[in-house]
Amino acid sequence: MTAGPVEDIKIPPIRNGTVIDHIANGQALNVLKILGVNENSIDSSISIGMHVRTAHNEQRWKDIVKLEDRELDAVSVSKIALIAPDATISIIRDYYVAEKTPVKLGDSVVGLVRCSNPNCITNKSEPVTPKFIVEARNPPRLRCIYCDRDLTNVSDNLLRP
Ligand SMILES: Nc1ncnc2c1ncn2[C@@H]1O[C@H](COP(=O)(O)OP(=O)(O)OP(=O)(O)O)[C@@H](O)[C@H]1O
Numbered sequence: 456m457t458a459g460p461v462e463d464i465k466i467p468p469i470r471n472g473t474v475i476d477h478i479a480n481g482q483a484l485n486v487l488k489i490l491g492v493n494e495n496s497i498d499s500s501i502s503i504g505m506h507v508r509t510a511h512n513e514q515r516w517k518d519i520v521k522l523e524d525r526e527l528d529a530v531s532v533s534k535i536a537l538i539a540p541d542a543t544i545s546i547i548r549d550y551y552v553a554e555k556t557p558v559k560l561g562d563s564v565v566g567l568v569r570c571s572n573p574n575c576i577t578n579k580s581e582p583v584t585p586k587f588i589v590e591a592r593n594p595p596r597l598r599c600i601y602c603d604r605d606l607t608n609v610s611d612n613l614l615r616p
């Protein structure tokens with residue numbers, strides 16, 4: 456074996472699972488939070504690329520997450536759309552891309568994020584599920600239906616999965 460520079464190590468391919476690509480630079484850890492990944496919940500491999508080039512010769516950056524043996528439910532996909540509106544979800548089967556879809560936020564967001572207004576009824580002791588109207592998708596801007604406040608810092612207000 457010769458010792459030399461190792462160039463261009465890529466994230467290893469997966470046989471079956473899901474690739475979440477074109478995540479906004481810096482949001483990969485929030486994607487893992489959305490997926491409920493923690494030390495007790497991992498039962499197959501996850502590869503994370505943070506601050507990787509969008510294309511070989513480009514000076515633009517993205518994050519990417521590859522999940523082995525896992526497909527995502529619809530709630531997780533809409534949560535990902537909240538923090539990574541350009542993301543694509545690819546289902547990998549037997550090493551090939553079987554399906555690829557862009558994430559897409561619906562017209563409203565129910566129970567996924569909390570309102571940033573501490574006086575909002577959704578933050579009082581009575582259980583009221585937070586609900587927002589989607590006013591813009593990229594970057595996402597949500598308006599609380601109860602207090603009308605705009606929520607822009609979505610990733611800081613995600614509710615636990
Ligand atoms: N077997 C595999 N294991 C891991 N990742 C894979 C595998 N096959 C494809 N991918 C990844 O899945 C995503 C979608 O694959 P695709 O071939 O459509 O990529 P692409 O041509 O770069 O498309 P895009 O325009 O979305 O970047 C990419 O991030 C690619 O790296």
Ligand SMILES: [Mg+2]
């Ligand atoms: Mg690509």
Ligand SMILES: [Zn+2]
Binds near residue numbers: 570604
């Ligand atoms: Zn509110």
